[in-house]
Amino acid sequence: MAMTYQEFPGVEWVEGAGDYIKVDAEKCSGCANCVRVCLAQCFKIAGKKAVVDNLDRCMECGACWYVCAPDAIRFSWPPGGTGFRTLWG
Amino acid sequence: MPSFLFDRKAKIQPHVQREGVRAMATTPKTDYDVIVVGAGFGGPVAARKCARAGLDTLMLERSDVPGEKVVSGLVIPIYGFLYGPEFIRKGNPPIERPICSVVNRLVKGGRIVKTDRSLRMPRPFTLGYAAYCKPFCTWLADRATKAGAELRTRTAAVDVIMEDGEVVGVVTDRGEELRARVVIDAGGTQNPLAIKAGIRRKYPPEAIELYMLWDYEMPKRDVDEVFGHSMEFFHAYPEEGIGAPLGYGSTFYIFTYRDSIHPGLGQFLVTEGEIPNLAKLIPQYQENFTARVERWKRDIAPRTRLRAVMWDVCPIYAGLIPSAREMPIYTGGMIVTGDAAGFEASAFGDGVPNAWFSAEIAGETAVEAVRAGDASASFLARYEERVRAHPFIIKTISDRRRWDMRELLAGRDEAEFARKVRDHWGIGAFRYGNMGGPVLKASAKALRESPLVALEWIEMFRRYFDNWERNRFDPLSGTRRGLTPVPQARGEA
Numbered sequence: 001m002a003m004t005y006q007e008f009p010g011v012e013w014v015e016g017a018g019d020y021i022k023v024d025a026e027k028c029s030g031c032a033n034c035v036r037v038c039l040a041q042c043f044k045i046a047g048k049k050a051v052v053d054n055l056d057r058c059m060e061c062g063a064c065w066y067v068c069a070p071d072a073i074r075f076s077w078p079p080g081g082t083g084f085r086t087l088w089g
Numbered sequence: 090m091p092s093f094l095f096d097r098k099a100k101i102q103p104h105v106q107r108e109g110v111r112a113m114a115t116t117p118k119t120d121y122d123v124i125v126v127g128a129g130f131g132g133p134v135a136a137r138k139c140a141r142a143g144l145d146t147l148m149l150e151r152s153d154v155p156g157e158k159v160v161s162g163l164v165i166p167i168y169g170f171l172y173g174p175e176f177i178r179k180g181n182p183p184i185e186r187p188i189c190s191v192v193n194r195l196v197k198g199g200r201i202v203k204t205d206r207s208l209r210m211p212r213p214f215t216l217g218y219a220a221y222c223k224p225f226c227t228w229l230a231d232r233a234t235k236a237g238a239e240l241r242t243r244t245a246a247v248d249v250i251m252e253d254g255e256v257v258g259v260v261t262d263r264g265e266e267l268r269a270r271v272v273i274d275a276g277g278t279q280n281p282l283a284i285k286a287g288i289r290r291k292y293p294p295e296a297i298e299l300y301m302l303w304d305y306e307m308p309k310r311d312v313d314e315v316f317g318h319s320m321e322f323f324h325a326y327p328e329e330g331i332g333a334p335l336g337y338g339s340t341f342y343i344f345t346y347r348d349s350i351h352p353g354l355g356q357f358l359v360t361e362g363e364i365p366n367l368a369k370l371i372p373q374y375q376e377n378f379t380a381r382v383e384r385w386k387r388d389i390a391p392r393t394r395l396r397a398v399m400w401d402v403c404p405i406y407a408g409l410i411p412s413a414r415e416m417p418i419y420t421g422g423m424i425v426t427g428d429a430a431g432f433e434a435s436a437f438g439d440g441v442p443n444a445w446f447s448a449e450i451a452g453e454t455a456v457e458a459v460r461a462g463d464a465s466a467s468f469l470a471r472y473e474e475r476v477r478a479h480p481f482i483i484k485t486i487s488d489r490r491r492w493d494m495r496e497l498l499a500g501r502d503e504a505e506f507a508r509k510v511r512d513h514w515g516i517g518a519f520r521y522g523n524m525g526g527p528v529l530k531a532s533a534k535a536l537r538e539s540p541l542v543a544l545e546w547i548e549m550f551r552r553y554f555d556n557w558e559r560n561r562f563d564p565l566s567g568t569r570r571g572l573t574p575v576p577q578a579r580g581e582a
Binding site for chain 2: 007008009010011014033035036037038039041059060061062063065066067075076077078079080081083084085086087088089
């Protein structure tokens with residue numbers, strides 16, 4: 001099954017992607033860099049730490065991971081055949 | 090006719106074709122000469138090269154259909170076609186529009202205050218070809234499988250297998266261990282595999298641009314009337330609010346396709362020393378552009394309908410930042426290519442030609458390594474030597490012109506701004522490093538070696554244009570009919 005969202009037409013997300021982006025709460029400094037660069041609003045700050053709110057509209061760009069100074073974000077690919085896809089890239 | 094897009098599944102079963110014997114594998118193979126990770130723009134080029142040399146070659150692709158996870162408003166510059174893989178030049182790839190000119194506009198107060206049209210070619214000659222990634226990557230992957238390479242889609246390579254400090258294979262997301270004499274990594278910008286292998290680290294954020302794209306349907310007659318065969322850049326000082334500060338991102342652009350347009354813009358993850366609030370800024374630039382710029386409101390918007398919104402990152406300044414540039418591009422048993430190796434041209438932000446060039450070199454090196462029975466780091470060092478000797482790769486990744494636009498931020502000198510734009514994205518592109526110097530040098534060399542190459546180029550320009558004008562490719566259905574045949578004169582088919 002694939003999900004679509006009104007604000008991002010032309011793109012769909014195939015289910016089964018799982019938690020392919022994770023925040024290590026011990027390393028996280030709460031700087032919110034990840035929140036600032038994520039166009040899908042995947043992150044939120046809770047208790048002075050960044051947490052992954054949801055990866056529903058994540059396009060797997062990894063911007064969060066690049067800007068994470070304490071290297072608290074773990075980024076990998078979702079399992080093959082899952083996650084975002086588009087005909088118009 | 091080649092199959093396209095939606096009937097790929099018929100083609101993904103493993104098949105082996107060597108020395109005239111064709112057999113279907115009954116159990117999944119786990120041992121190969123070469124494994125290529127990624128079937129984007131570079132991977133299939135490397136895989137095809139290896140398969141044609143008779144090597145047992147596997148391509149791994151994490152998406153269901155090649156190219157459907159590749160996001161890149163795409164005009165592939167002409168030097169990729171002229172000096173890249175012969176099978177692309179002599180094939181009929183699915184192009185969306187031949188691009189003959191670059192129109193540079195300076196925007197002030199929502200108005201176009203200056204237009205530079207100095208960079209243009211008479212048709213059928215072009216500066217590049219617009220394309221959607223999915224049909225193009227699928228076409229490339231088809232060429233590789235037709236040459237005998239195996240393609241496994243829906244398979245992510247998540248780790249490498251190391252023995253005695255050398256890479257001897259990969260582990261898939263299903264935990265399968267696949268072995269190979271050489272692993273070629275064409276996994277794209279983020280590239281977790283080469284990081285796992287300890288060859289590379291994640292790029293510093295200063296090297297990475299986050300870009301957002303919008304795809305709009307627009308009737309072909311309107312694209313023809315409003316743009317013709319041009320693409321447009323809209324340059325502005327930051328106070329216009331329609332793009333990143335100069336030198337810190339891709340200015341708002343409109344790429345033109347057959348019956349759609351593909352605007353986009355981007356900003357680096359670090360801007361003037363800070364990590365900007367791109368979640369807010371990038372959508373804001375687009376909103377401002379569409380609300381304020383007259384050309385958009387009057388000539389374009391009434392004829393369009395939004396079809397898709399996407400984004401991704403690319404390592405545009407990887408060649409300019411020492412910590413990114415100095416990362417290794419090979420190790421024992423493994424070669425890294427394309428964006429994964431930081432080969433993104435820094436002036437225009439194009440990655441496809443360098444992906445093609447480096448994939449060809451990687452394929453050639455892998456063939457030699459397998460034949461020699463030596464995939465050690467000292468043997469694979471020739472990959473880096475050839476990359477360094479290549480007329481385009483290092484030159485294009487170390488071009489400073491886009492970066493140097495930052496110098497304009499201190500003052501508001503419009504004449505200087507116009508001059509820099511012309512030098513960078515206008516006719517100056519032919520005088521300076523990126524396109525001009527290397528293109529002219531490489532052309533002169535190619536013509537000296539074989540004057541007939543000029544005829545080959547002209548034939549390609551004409552055939553590509555002919556196919557386009559007759560609308561012989563439909564990206565939606567993947568239909569291709571009545572393509573102009575490729576002359577089978579010399580070289581590989």
